[in-house]
Amino acid sequence: MFDFREILLEYSKGVMKLGELIFELLSEALGLDRNHLKEMDCMKGLLMLSHYYPPCPEPDRTFGTSQHSDISFLTILLQDHIGGLQFLQNGSWVDVPHVPGALIVNPGDFLQLITNDKFASVEHRVLANRSQEPRISVAAFYVYPLPFARVYGPIKELLSEQNPPKYRETTMTEYIKFYMARGLGEKSALLQFKI
Numbered sequence: 604m605f606d607f608r609e610i611l612l613e614y615s616k617g618v619m620k621l622g623e624l625i626f627e628l629l630s631e632a633l634g635l636d637r638n639h640l641k642e643m644d645c646m647k648g649l650l651m652l653s654h655y656y657p658p659c660p661e662p663d664r665t666f667g668t669s670q671h672s673d674i675s676f677l678t679i680l681l682q683d684h685i686g687g688l689q690f691l692q693n694g695s696w697v698d699v700p701h702v703p704g705a706l707i708v709n710p711g712d713f714l715q716l717i718t719n720d721k722f723a724s725v726e727h728r729v730l731a732n733r734s735q736e737p738r739i740s741v742a743a744f745y746v747y748p749l750p751f752a753r754v755y756g757p758i759k760e761l762l763s764e765q766n767p768p769k770y771r772e773t774t775m776t777e778y779i780k781f782y783m784a785r786g787l788g789e790k791s792a793l794l795q796f797k798i
């Protein structure tokens with residue numbers, strides 16, 4: 604018998620280790636101290652969400668998950684062999700292939716906001732499941748559960764006269780409230796926070 608809680612706990616420990624390394628690398632890539640993003644509490648909350656997509660009898664008439672970008676600072680996603688995940692690139696949908704053992708790392712809206720568009724949040728969707736078996740995915744979002752009153756805006760060290768802030772300051776509480784009230788949609792919720 605599988606103890607699913609035990610497996611999830613072990614998996615989340617691995618995700619946290621990987622997440623820490625990625626936040627360090629992203630900080631360095633931005634020319635900041637390697638602990639910069641961690642010290643901004645980007646890793647403070649980790650929300651694990653498991654999706655179950657049953658086989659769909661009419662897959663051309665619906666979606667598994669409609670187009671959206673994630674609220675998070677970062678999302679680490681595990682998908683199975685069924686496929687259906689796509690991301691938007693220059694106006695076209697591109698399939699994300701299933702690579703055994705590989706995780707998908709996706710910057711979220713809050714990373715785009717604090718990096719002033721240096722790391723863009725990728726729009727994605729999941730097609731309705733046209734196979735005979737269910738599709739399962741596990742998404743780990745670096746996002747803080749509400750209420751979280753810390754104020755975030757573009758990181759000051761990344762700004763200059765040539766690169767002024769593109770977003771106004773906000774809190775995760777305000778952003779999540781707006782995102783949830785609006786629902787998933789074709790336009791990024793970030794546009795609402797543009798200066």
Ligand SMILES: O=C(O)CCC(=O)C(=O)O
Pocket residue numbers: 652654668673680682688727728729740742
């Ligand atoms: O099921 C998937 O592969 C992706 C789900 C997703 O985009 C999300 O949970 O934000």
Ligand SMILES: [Fe+2]
Pocket residue numbers: 671672673727
């Ligand atoms: Fe997503």
